[in-house]
Amino acid sequence: MFTWDVASICAATEATLLTANSDRVVRGVAIDSREVTTDGLFVAFSGEHVDGNAYAPAAIQNGAGCVVLTSAPTDELLVLAAEKKCAIVRAAHDDGEEFMLRLAQAWREIHANWFVVGVTGSVGKTTTKDMLAAAISARYTTHATKGNFNNLIGLPLTLLSAPEDTQVIVAEMGMNHFGEITRLAAVAHPTLAVITNVGTSHIGLLGSRENIAKAKAEIVSGMVQDSLEGMQIKPCLYLVSSDDFSTYIDTQYAQPSGIVTSYIGTSIDDNLSARNIKLTDEGYVSCDVYYENGDIQQAQLPIPGKHLISDYLLALAVADKLNINHQASIEAIQNMPQTHMRLEIVGGKDKPRMIDDSYNASPSSMAAALDVLTSLPCKGKRVAVLGEMGEMGDMAVQLHNYVGAYAAAKPLDMLVLIGSEFVGGMREAAITMGMSDDKIETFETVDAAVGALKPILESNDLVLAKASRSSALDLFVKGVLA
Missing domain, CATH: 3.40.1390.10 (MurE/MurF, N-terminal domain)
Incomplete structure (x- = not known):
């Protein structure tokens, strides 16, 4: 403390x-x-x-x-x-913000024995952070960002709340503007860092995915060599091989800074890869994990959704770098508690089963959540309840319409859209792509949606609730299950 x-x-x-x-x-x-x-x-x-x-x-x-x-x-x-x-x-x-940053930076300098792993990216930061913390805890005393305290105030709170016996800190780093991750990295000084992906989150503030990539790549500016239990570890940045901006970040930012990169993915060319990927009836991914030293481990992800493979592999790759037993890290992630409102399956018995993913949303995570909804077993109606996404800027209409079009391609019994600004376009895009008009319901408020849907949803139905936090779809979940 x-x-x-x-x-x-x-x-x-x-x-x-x-x-x-x-x-x-x-x-x-x-x-x-x-x-x-x-x-x-x-x-x-x-x-x-x-x-x-x-x-x-x-x-x-x-x-x-x-x-x-x-x-x-x-x-x-x-x-x-x-x-x-x-x-x-x-x-x-x-x-006050600068006060917190300076205080945390001074405290970090005093605790030079802390080994820091930094996590950033457009989507999946918190899930990856949680998996990392679980895997690393299999060997080291680990302290991680609480919830999504990942901004210019949250990261200092993470460092300032670390217990004295901490060996490894897993620090999530978010941003809204250029320069913010540079400042966070200068405070935390990570030795290992992961970039989960470059998506469209905050595109309204930064203008393009290339600019988002540049902002995420700022993490290399504060990376330092460090030691852990006698091991001297050089800075290493972990990237997802399938992300179209990974090579750009590697060649334009990591290499000029002298930072080694390591790639994860599903290819034999990746440093760590998942192969023989299968999806269970409940939507969970099982696979064989191929390590760089030739070891092969069977694994199953603890959260439903094929899109989580890269987050999972990033955590295992970092754990491998820290000489954590492969089976121990896999078991630690398998047993980790699920983060509230992130693909959390709730309800059941005399209530509909609900996939609560109401914490945050971007076009890619919307698509991934819809994939999960349609991969899980369901004896009743399959219903997608989607709200609006924040911080999409000038591309908001286009990106919301993409989500509507994607939903139309899924085997849904009902598409429910909640909001006032973009749901009209989402509805029209879904109809244009072939979804029947009578399968789509729109509501301006969560309360109106709860009032209309609660009486018709049954215990064998499966319902996805997905939107940005500002849409408050967690209240929809609570209202239906009340």
């Missing part, structure tokens, strides 16, 4: 101490006043909708040892802080 005195915190971040207790020692970091523990550090952010500075008194009452403000304190707050012996610090330039 993060444990440091206030004077050192201010020196590392160029923050200003507004009270006299520079020797105060704090333990743990929180950005939510409700999560502050005794002697904890609370960092207040001035957001669009909520001003964290307003919660500083609550943090102090909850036992905070230090509060970092991004605006001037009131006299009342200073009086309360003095009464509770809580240090008050003001972040340089009132920038």
Whole structure:
């Protein structure tokens, strides 16, 4: 756990101490006043909708040892802080984000013994991170990003929350703009890194897939050689051979930076590959994993969906690099808990079975989820409930229509579209591609969809709920199963 005195915190971040207790020692970091523990550090952010500075008194009452403000304190707050012996610090330039990055970078430098694996990509980051953490935990004490805390605030929280006995940190790195992964990599300094794919997520912010590839490739800028249990390990970037931007990232970014690359896929030319791939009746993939040293292991993925093979292989490849027993890493992934709202199968008995994949969405993950829906056994109706995708920018109409067209090619009994901006185009695209109009239902709200569908869905039906998080299709799942 993060444990440091206030004077050192201010020196590392160029923050200003507004009270006299520079020797105060704090333990743990929180950005939510409700999560502050005794002697904890609370960092207040001035957001669009909520001003964290307003919660500083609550943090102090909850036992905070230090509060970092991004605006001037009131006299009342200073009086309360003095009464509770809580240090008050003001972040340089009132920038809470930069405060967190500098603090985490300084803490990482102190913990040079941590070995870091970085994870980025358009789709599959969190699933790959979870698989990596499971596989690596088969041998090493491992700490990983919680949920999808992968941004300029989330990654610092990951590093600052690592237990003292941590050997390996698996750090997920997301981005919305150029330069963000460069900054994250400079804080975390990964030695091994994976790029799951280059898709269309955030294309509305970056403009093209090539720009997305460039932004993801920034991870090589912070990669460093490191050691783990006496092994000297050179920086290595793991790429998916079937991704059309992998060679571009390799030749334009990895090689010029002196970073070795390793490819995974389904070809004999890949450094690690899956072959003899089969799909079970329940939609799970079984395959033979071919390792670079000639070892062959039988494996089955713990989550349904053929699209997860590359995520799985990336995790096994990194585990192999860290000299983790092949069978042990496979078994560790097989036994890992499933991430909530990511192809999670819920319901059953007297309720319809539902594939809850409502956490996030892009065109490629929409297609993959539809593939899972149509590969699983179903005695009743097969229903796809799709919401809208965020951050598609100028290509939003086109990409949503692609999803509608793809859905039309699947053997669905019903296609349900929820939203107000793009569902009309999705519906028309599905009809154009041959889907019957009477198989398609559209709703503007989740509540309306629940009201109409709950009475007609039966226990032997199989229902997919898939959209970006902002569409709140998790409420559809809860509503139907309530």
